[in-house]
Amino acid sequence: MRKYTFRKLINDIHLWLGIISGMVLFVVCLTGTILAFDTELVLLIDKQDHFSEKTNKKLPYQEIITSLEANNHVIKDFIFFKEDTQNLQFTLLTKKESNSGKPARGKSVQINPFTGQEIKATGKTKAFLHKVEEVHRFLLLDTTIGRPIVGVCTIIFIILCLSGLILWMPRKIKQFKKWKSWKQGFNLKTKANWKRINYDIHNTFGFYALFPMLLMGLTGLLWSFQWYYDGLETVLGDKIGKSRFDTTIPVDTVHNDKPAINYMALLKNTDSILPYQNAVTRVTLPLKNNQSIMIRKKSNLFLAYDAADKLQFNPYTNELVSKSLFKDESFGSKIASIIRGIHVGSFLGFTSKLIYFICCLIATSLPITGTIIWINKLKKQAKLN
Numbered sequence: 284m285r286k287y288t289f290r291k292l293i294n295d296i297h298l299w300l301g302i303i304s305g306m307v308l309f310v311v312c313l314t315g316t317i318l319a320f321d322t323e324l325v326l327l328i329d330k331q332d333h334f335s336e337k338t339n340k341k342l343p344y345q346e347i348i349t350s351l352e353a354n355n356h357v358i359k360d361f362i363f364f365k366e367d368t369q370n371l372q373f374t375l376l377t378k379k380e381s382n383s384g385k386p387a388r389g390k391s392v393q394i395n396p397f398t399g400q401e402i403k404a405t406g407k408t409k410a411f412l413h414k415v416e417e418v419h420r421f422l423l424l425d426t427t428i429g430r431p432i433v434g435v436c437t438i439i440f441i442i443l444c445l446s447g448l449i450l451w452m453p454r455k456i457k458q459f460k461k462w463k464s465w466k467q468g469f470n471l472k473t474k475a476n477w478k479r480i481n482y483d484i485h486n487t488f489g490f491y492a493l494f495p496m497l498l499m500g501l502t503g504l505l506w507s508f509q510w511y512y513d514g515l516e517t518v519l520g521d522k523i524g525k526s527r528f529d530t531t532i533p534v535d536t537v538h539n540d541k542p543a544i545n546y547m548a549l550l551k552n553t554d555s556i557l558p559y560q561n562a563v564t565r566v567t568l569p570l571k572n573n574q575s576i577m578i579r580k581k582s583n584l585f586l587a588y589d590a591a592d593k594l595q596f597n598p599y600t601n602e603l604v605s606k607s608l609f610k611d612e613s614f615g616s617k618i619a620s621i622i623r624g625i626h627v628g629s630f631l632g633f634t635s636k637l638i639y640f641i642c643c644l645i646a647t648s649l650p651i652t653g654t655i656i657w658i659n660k661l662k663k664q665a666k667l668n
Contacts, residue, residue, distance in 0.1 A: 332404035434507025589624035
């Protein structure tokens, strides 16, 4: 009778946890692969929803805002992009929403920057991707059921990554010093039979994708378990996905009248503090007389972090109230700022997105190649018996 070794234990854990969670992990990883380039897919397929034909000069922001507010709307914020022909994106609130004192999502509209006209977006791709995201996060089930299922399978995924790493290593400790023992874990034997190729795809590709897969799993738990979310905030020492600004301005500068904001001067001031041009800029407007204007500017340069530098201005004087630069934040605050980017792969721009896309494809294949390995072993055992 063969001795039941530690490696055999790890192999059994890897096998049975993989079988239990395989179907769910396949669906979660497949949808994650689709969502890796969600922004790019929307811009590519629904291009007419986001880009306008360039004509004459852009209208002043104040003129567009005045026109939108004339229709009984309040502007929560607006976003403008690096491309001259990309539409402006406004978030509109009703008077009731703006006066409620509670956070409101509002309605997002696309505005042609040259004509000020609203672009009636079809939103078909965005609607499809939203449905894909619901499958990814809770399998289209009730969230009280779907989220825990995805969460538990994500924990299993992390265990599978770690147990897979142990199984990838040489079998015996004395082999650790020999390069030959490690070499086979890095190579794909394309000239071998299909069973060996399938094994190498599972073993070797799984190793190469290991670190991004662990990052996906460890951050993905945030959307499944509140205790994990709260615990990570404690560890990082900062809030995740929440504004860390006090938006109030000095009392002695507050007027009873609504501020007449000089947007051109404000944005010129912003550019003098944050001079990078290849950027996405979001302007959040004050809903109350004692609130500041928040401007977030996010660079879109190669390998730029998916995080915004933040400025606050007094809307009555255009004076800078406070400044928060990503590079000056603590390590924990930086991680808290880009935690979603770490999960979806956008934290270093297009480069990290591409790496995540490839690794997510590999992760999608692992339940399939792993199942084939298991079936081949069962067939082999049946022949021996």
